[in-house]
Amino acid sequence: MSSVESISMRSEEFRLGKPPRPSHPGGLPVLLSMELRKLKGSSFWWMALGMIALVSSWSGLAFMKRAESSNPTTRTVALAQGEIFQTVGLLAPILAALLTSRLAVMESSERMDLKWLSLGQSPIGMFLAKLVVAGCALTLCFVIPLTWIPLTASAQGFHLEGSLAEYILLPALIACFSSMAVTAIQLALSLTIERQAIGLGLGVIAGLIGTGLGPMSMPGLGWFFPAGISSATSPFLFSASSDGFARMTLAANPWPKVLTSLLACIIWSGISAFIVKVKESDR
Template identity: 90%
Template structure:
């Protein structure tokens, strides 16, 4: 067979200058495995561990401060956990901006984006793999203290209304979905904007707005952007006790909030993936 015939029989992707389509089975699992191998031995994991340790240490110190109180009105599991839950809206956008910025820098500095395209891996698939990795890290920053604080508070004799399993599960799920939605948007910003400081600045602004919706009695507006999901779906009801101290209780039926936060997480993740796909198509 002549070289001309060989060239004419090549796939259209080669003749048009486009990367070949991936022939690797597994789809997202393959990309996720490749992403984890790429991050092996990198500073990304040190940054992730630092974030988890920082939030956990702050949560532990805040709980120790509350455990010193002798007032029964302030020694409740809901109040101890609610303080930690309120940090999700503020810290998640900032931590996600830092972590996704690191992923974007590694992708461009090591020319990994060119390598993946040469292997036929789509930008959308690579985005989803990064979202799984970064989203899990940011979620763990809050899920770990939200799951540990009720256990520690119960062991310290804090008052508990209802099931301990519900107190652990509900806030942790909402924090997880909120963190993943925030990570999706911050990852898009990091991958599409060259100046990483812009994404960090937007993360700080989003965190301030998201945590301010509750005090302004407008938590419902939080459904409109990822950083506000934790405020809109907060499972805690705040009130003041007769002696003037703040008190918190878990809402009677928190599962609609959990399911709504899951739906909103899917929506924002889908919007983010669509933006990446459009950018890829425009190349």
């Protein structure tokens, strides 16, 4: 039997409501490989590269302004790193909405979802494959500047309290888990709601709320939605110095915050996968 006939038979089985037979063993790695092949040469990657360039450029301009200051209180690695970390709560939901919306549009316009289901792939596996691709792309937007900013600041003589490795690793890990959680819920919205503008609008609102929790001294509210995870688990402590300038320091024991951000990422990813599963079962 040829591959064309096999696909045709399984598509017919899916149309008649028969349970599809698995034809591509391997689970998530196979689905991930399929997802990457499908996106080969698509505008998704150009969109992701544009987002990485945008966040890195903004981070570079903010750091250049910080480096021009002659006040030693403001020339600290923690303050330079903390400014970039605050952009996670604002930009992650918006950028995630754009990326996941693109994935959903490609999936529905080319009817790829029906094809993979007819080949015996589960909706949860398809969701996880998309989550890995979009989540990694979004994570790079923040991990890249969160990595080079402390290195550059340290090289230019910015004041450093503690280990440089912690300044790089801790914010990057929390940004990664927060980005994955935000991507999961935005992906669920994009796959279950036909109007993609709704997901984008919710992403903008979530970003505005998420970035405002810290200044409003209510970071604990961030546990109630993915965009607020970075505020709730921020490893930086904010205060004002005697001369009125802002001051940031790394928390004494920030590793519990890293673990709780990982737990929150797992919980929100599970909730998102459940939403997608319920939606697919109602079809």
